[in-house]
Amino acid sequence: MRILLIEDDVSLAETLAEALIDQRYVVDVVTDGEAGWNQTQMLDYDLLLLDVMLPELDGVSLCHRLRSHNYTMPVLMLTARDTVSDKITGLDAGADDYVVKPVDLQELFARIRALLRRGHVASTPILTWGNLRLNPSTYEVSYGQELLHLTPKEYGLLELLLRNGRRVMSRSVIIEHVWSLESPPEEHAVKVHIRSLRQKLKAAGASGDLIETVHGIGYRLKQLE
Structure with missing residues (x-):
């Protein structure tokens, strides 16, 4: 937010x-x-x-x-x-x-x-995607029973993806929503944070491609089965 x-x-x-x-x-x-x-x-x-x-x-x-x-x-x-x-x-x-x-x-x-x-x-108090849950009121993120410890940027990235589901988020849009105007990073920084976020999700039991790369466009969440 x-x-x-x-x-x-x-x-x-x-x-x-x-x-x-x-x-x-x-x-x-x-x-x-x-x-x-x-x-x-x-x-x-x-x-x-x-x-x-x-x-x-x-x-x-x-x-x-x-x-x-x-x-x-x-x-x-x-x-x-x-x-x-x-x-x-x-x-x-x-x-x-x-x-x-x-x-x-x-x-x-x-x-x-x-x-x-x-x-x-606040129309959706708790954001979910399968076993993934994010509570904007407490800033807690979990996958199944596993609590994830995210950095502020990782949290912001995941919240943005959860609020948009299958909609593709470009790197420029991610930067606009997750970083302040005073400290916008290079687009490569988004890739670095996405990689770290994937690793933490995978360690908690999520599939490695829960966050999909849409080549040449951006990122979105994987379709639920």
């Missing part, structure tokens, strides 16, 4: 982005409201984490603009001001929830999970 973090405090943005990446999210970071607006027009995001006090365009105005243009992704606002009037202003502009700085990370993660559960991304 992809999150856009719009925060002008660079140190805080780096801390939050690192924590969210550890939670298996793909995170893009911008530092002003206009850049945030431009970013939402280029990519589809599952959630926006939006500071209220921003240069160029403040968070409340950005949220209002998004809603007036029919953007429906959840918006979680960050603010240093814990007053009822500030919360009402943000919620009236279209925000879904509020977190007050200094941010408690566990509370932030819980609020993000709750917002994502409300949206379309």
